[in-house]
Amino acid sequence: MKLSKRLNVINSLITQPLDIIWDCCCDHGFLGMALLERGIAKQINFVDIIPQLMEALEQSLQQFEQGKSLPSWQVRCEDVAQIKLPTDAKQVIVIAGVGGDLCLKLIEQIIANNPHSLKQLSFIICPIMHLYKVRAGLKDCNLQLDSEQIIVENKRFYEVLQVSFNATGTITKTGAHMWDTHNPQHHQYQQQLLDHYTRMLNKDRLYYQKVITEYQHVFER
Ligand SMILES: C[S@@+](CC[C@H](N)C(=O)[O-])C[C@H]1O[C@@H](n2cnc3c(N)ncnc32)[C@H](O)[C@@H]1O
Numbered sequence: 001m002k003l004s005k006r007l008n009v010i011n012s013l014i015t016q017p018l019d020i021i022w023d024c025c026c027d028h029g030f031l032g033m034a035l036l037e038r039g040i041a042k043q044i045n046f047v048d049i050i051p052q053l054m055e056a057l058e059q060s061l062q063q064f065e066q067g068k069s070l071p072s073w074q075v076r077c078e079d080v081a082q083i084k085l086p087t088d089a090k091q092v093i094v095i096a097g098v099g100g101d102l103c104l105k106l107i108e109q110i111i112a113n114n115p116h117s118l119k120q121l122s123f124i125i126c127p128i129m130h131l132y133k134v135r136a137g138l139k140d141c142n143l144q145l146d147s148e149q150i151i152v153e154n155k156r157f158y159e160v161l162q163v164s165f166n167a168t169g170t171i172t173k174t175g176a177h178m179w180d181t182h183n184p185q186h187h188q189y190q191q192q193l194l195d196h197y198t199r200m201l202n203k204d205r206l207y208y209q210k211v212i213t214e215y216q217h218v219f220e221r
Contacts, residue, residue: 001034005153009160010094010124013147014040019089022047024080024106025098029057036061036070041092044073051077081109085117093123100130104137111141122146122164131159132211135173138163145169148178150189157189174214181219190218 003011011034014021018041023032026046036044046061048054054077061073076083085091093110095103103125111118123143127134144167151158159175169177180186193215200208 001030001037003030003034006096006126006151006158006160007031007034009149009151010096010126011035011038013124013160013162014092016090017041018092019043020045020086020091022083022091022093024048024083024093024095026057027053027097029060029075031094031096032073033061033064036064036073037068039071042071044071045076045083046073047076047078047080047083049077049079080106082113083110085110085114085121087116088120089117090120091117091122093121094125095123096126098127100127100134103127104134107143108137108141118165122162122167124160124162126151126158126160128158131175132173132214135161135171135175139171139173143167143171145171145177148175150175150178150186152185152189157185157192173211174218176221179218179221187219190215 007030010031014035020043021035021041022045023029023035024047026032026048029046032044032046035041046057054075058075061075080095095106107123143163143165146162146164146167146169148159148161151160159178163171194212197208197212197215
């Protein structure tokens with residue numbers, strides 16, 4: 001299964017055997033399929049809210065599994081916010097390719113609905129935009145940082161974060177561990193963020209000036 005760079009990075013972050021991986025907002029299901037092929041989890045759950053997509057994915061997976069011995073899988077057409085997690089399973093929830101606001105809302109609702117399943121749970125996320133706000137929200141949920149990195153794919157910048165309740169790293173709003181001062185692309189990303197938040201200044205000067213100041217200092221840590 002050939003994956004995009006973004007999905008490939010997420011795939012490679014999953015190194016430990018797991019009970020369940022949730023490929024949430026899965027659309028085409030490519031990530032979950034790659035994970036199925038690797039056999040890294042006992043079960044892969046594909047979740048998306050669009051029935052036609054899920055019907056097509058169910059058929060693709062049936063063909064994909066022909067002649068192979070894969071772990072078990074489920075295609076679930078439902079709102080990710082409503083998923084019910086088993087309490088005693090080691091599981092990873094992946095949410096990639098949706099906006100930052102939606103990504104955070106889904107995480108908040110999953111946590112609120114599954115208070116007894118959080119010990120062995122981790123999230124790998126790659127939202128589109130609004131990472132400052134997402135990171136602030138993750139901190140408010142008391143999540144901790146396992147890893148974070150910047151990815152460039154088709155000239156667009158993404159952040160991939162791995163977070164859980166057992167991790168020991170602190171989540172910072174601008175990403176304390178992902179900036180490499182020797183990487184020109186990271187400077188480009190910083191500039192893009194500064195330009196974006198400068199355009200936002202007229203909406204809430206006090207708040208966005210603080211965001212800009214924080215992004216101005218990311219290479220100084
Ligand atoms: C752009 S695709 C992302 C596909 C893949 N995860 C990736 O990163 O390439 C976004 C998907 O999120 C799904 N989605 C949006 N909100 C959702 C929700 N609340 N519950 C389940 N799926 C949702 C959409 O139906 C769409 O298929």
